[in-house]
Amino acid sequence: MKPFPVATALTIAGSDSGGGAGIQADLRTFSFHRVHGTSAVTAITAQNTRGVTRVDLLPPESVTAQVDAVASDMRVDAVKVGMLAQRPLIEAVADQLARVSLGPIVVDPVMVSRAGSQLIDNEAVEALRSRMLPLAAILTPNRHEAKLLAGMDIQTLEDMREAARRIHALGSRVVLVKGGGMPGALRGTDVWFDGTRMETLSVAPVDTPNTHGTGCTLSAAIAARLALGAPPLEAVRLAKEYVTSALRYPLAVGHGNGPIGHFFPLIHD
Template identity: 60%
Template structure:
């Protein structure tokens, strides 16, 4: 990992899209970093026009612009851990994967933003294939949701055993740790995540939070994992701490706008 300017300040980099309503993407990542006392840096991949009701427009940045942002941070400030979020298209995924390969990022969290929690595919098939075959194997931890895990594993996921099987199969492909998220699962599996790193398979469960204000949950989780890695936590400890943080953020979900509000970052008191 690139060296940092001061050994007393953990630094993380997010490579993600911009969310104009501030609930997810780069904005959620940077707030999560700050709450964890980690300085956040960013490389923006795309600009979205969205609010609590949905997305109305998405514009991708050129891959060269994304790489230039990464290089600008790496050459001057450096970072201890990095995460990827929405990469949008094949060219951006390929450029980020090549940069990760060249730099040898050891603490890379890949949030494979391909399918929403409702099952809607967010990137095209070429981008999915590039992410699966070129970026995912470079990560230290992958955090697919149910539908993304189905694509990556080729398995239908309906039960906890299915989640375990998918985690093991994705690990076999990537050789790195996998956290299959259960936020889109139903019944007793709702909110249950499965961790597998090749040695340990663990079912991680916290108290389910009944709220519709869940915008940015996945981004916040992967950012919290990244922040904990930047602070020196081991991967499984980073995941467990991040999952607890997201549970608290869901309890603080913000009732703003006319749709699905974001999870609450920090301690909001009015």
Template identity: 65%
Template sequence: MTCQTQLNVPVALTIAGSDSGGGAGIQADLKTFAFHCVHGTSALTCVTAQNTQGVSRVDALPPEAVVAQIEAVVSDIGVQATKTGMLLNQEIIQAVATQVKILGLDNLVVDPVMVSRTGAQLIDDSAVQCLRDVLMPLAAIVTPNRYEAQILSGLAIHTLEDMQAAAQCIHQLGVTAVLVKGGGMTGSLRGVDVWFDGQELSTLKTEQVETHHTHGTGCTLSSAITANLAQGKDLGSAVRCAKDYVTTALNYALDMGQGTGPVGHFFPLLRS
């Protein structure tokens, strides 16, 4: 006898790079989607050789290959929400933006991966401009870290007031909502995020988790927002639920490798 269980589950698409260490990028996104009972699909933009100590090599895929992956998923399976992570160069960013418009991809979460949490710029200036001018206006929400928010707003960010001003400046670029992340801040502002949607300016706080193992938190937050949007939550609820998920995952961060370990995406299995 053949037993078939038919489940109608939401689908999310991540367009991002691969992390061979499994802590960030596509790997973190798919783990996060699975935790939220959302079927995860992917379009790979680049392959990285990396571990808990850093990245040693990055190879970009041709834009045509990225487009083919997106078309293959959307034409057959369909998606309820999409996120972008590391897009690497101007050509890939332009190709992705074109597909978002042609295919009508709603609930777009743009994690503008351009600067690491330590402040190192990861993509060149032409790619930054393309991301800002072409892709971000298509987004439901943009989730820059402190250093990315500085580039996008042109403001130095040291205080909560700076974060709020940056969120308002970035909103003027045409995005629906902005979440300036405080993971790169210090002291009492570490982990404090600022939300702005053109009307509501809010400070979102969760408990501070004392751990060195924070690899993949940005990818995980944006993919959790995406998963919640795919489930039908409104944008504000999706963000709050995603922050709670990341905070709990940080409480179960994995001490592995010789550097910065990943958060515990599957923390229910780690609980004793």
């Protein structure tokens, strides 16, 4: 049979042994969107629905070799960048992405958890700010990451808009400040800013504790839509719809905060 042409996306991120986030979530998200998923693993984590017990970082040379292997053989229509935990790795990947011709880059700046715990040291934060953000076609910080990047507290919708303006000045073409961690009625409201157009994107929040992997999934879904040729704002809107649907059908696995249902049409009766 004649091979079937398909868009291709690359995820550069950490592995989640529990399968809810990281490259596992990214690859499932790509597959849902009928996009061929490729990967460069940056870290191996031992984790499940209850937490992370160990993190082993791969050498920068190993990560860039994975990217080279993919990019030298396939057309990469979009890239999702996730967990880059240390400055040397951030610099190596940034140098490579600036050098290699790939599709638009979606950066999920994995710096601070939704609960507010900083996940990487200050040197890595500065490297992300100076080296990775200018490469991003779309940057997707959560509330606490936006607070760190913008240097301001974020409590209101206008705070989110001002943070988006400040972060955009750091070089990303589009900034999407995510509101999943916002209080009250702002939960589920994101702010989009491309330097000219400011949009407020809202969906009805889904009441479930099983939200593991939502940030990874959103950025991967945006990358998948970009790989398929969607304009940036449409890609974000469609990605938000996908994540909201997946949140409505979380998976009953483990004894903690479980993953969302990436393949919800297959399990929905």
